[in-house]
Amino acid sequence: MKHALFVVLTVMLTATLAPAGGRVSAAPIVTHVTAGTVKVTVTYKGKGKVDSAHKLWVWVFDTPNIGPGSMPIDQISLDTNGADAVFENIAGDTVYIAAAFDESGSMQGDAPPPTGSPIGILSGANGAPAGVTPGAKSGAVLNFDDTVRMP
Numbered sequence: 001m002k003h004a005l006f007v008v009l010t011v012m013l014t015a016t017l018a019p020a021g022g023r024v025s026a027a028p029i030v031t032h033v034t035a036g037t038v039k040v041t042v043t044y045k046g047k048g049k050v051d052s053a054h055k056l057w058v059w060v061f062d063t064p065n066i067g068p069g070s071m072p073i074d075q076i077s078l079d080t081n082g083a084d085a086v087f088e089n090i091a092g093d094t095v096y097i098a099a100a101f102d103e104s105g106s107m108q109g110d111a112p113p114p115t116g117s118p119i120g121i122l123s124g125a126n127g128a129p130a131g132v133t134p135g136a137k138s139g140a141v142l143n144f145d146d147t148v149r150m151p
Contacts, residue, residue, distance in 0.1 A: 035089040036135020043082045044101045046118050046146035050081035053105040057113065058085040058142075061096045064129035066121055068112050068151060072098075075109055084139065094131035097122040099142055100150065113150045120144025 042056050050056055056079075059072035073095070076085045085099075098121045100113035113119060122142045124130040132140050 035091040038087040039139035040085045043143045052079045058099045090134040096129045117150040118146045
């Protein structure tokens with residue numbers, strides 16, 4: 001059904017836009033998706049200490065709807081507080097950033113943060129998730145503490 005609708009719309013569009021002589025010169029449609037770097041400085045301001053056993057985990061999402069069932073498009077762990085999380089070859093116009101502090105030292109990066117883990121989402125002044133543009137010249141800054149925890 002979708003294919004038939006596409007064909008009908010294509011024929012109608014071609015007929016509408018065709019020159020008076022009836023000749024149509026078709027050029028291929030090229031979509032160019034560029035991938036860029038996303039850099040985020042992440043600082044945990046809670047009571048725990050960031051080190052090699054208690055890392056900051058940072059994720060990139062392609063949707064602002066970030067929650068326990070969300071699938072990240074990339075992730076990185078940091079063992080230094082205030083360090084830069086640098087994600088290479090991130091495609092898309094806008095991505096969203098979330099982070100968690102590994103309070104218990106048990107996170108492996110293969111699952112969402114454990115219930116009760118301190119988390120932060122890069123947000124705007126209105127509290128909604130703020131998007132980051134891959135390839136932007138300036139990086140983002142994500143500060144979080146123990147106030148918000150993983151449900």
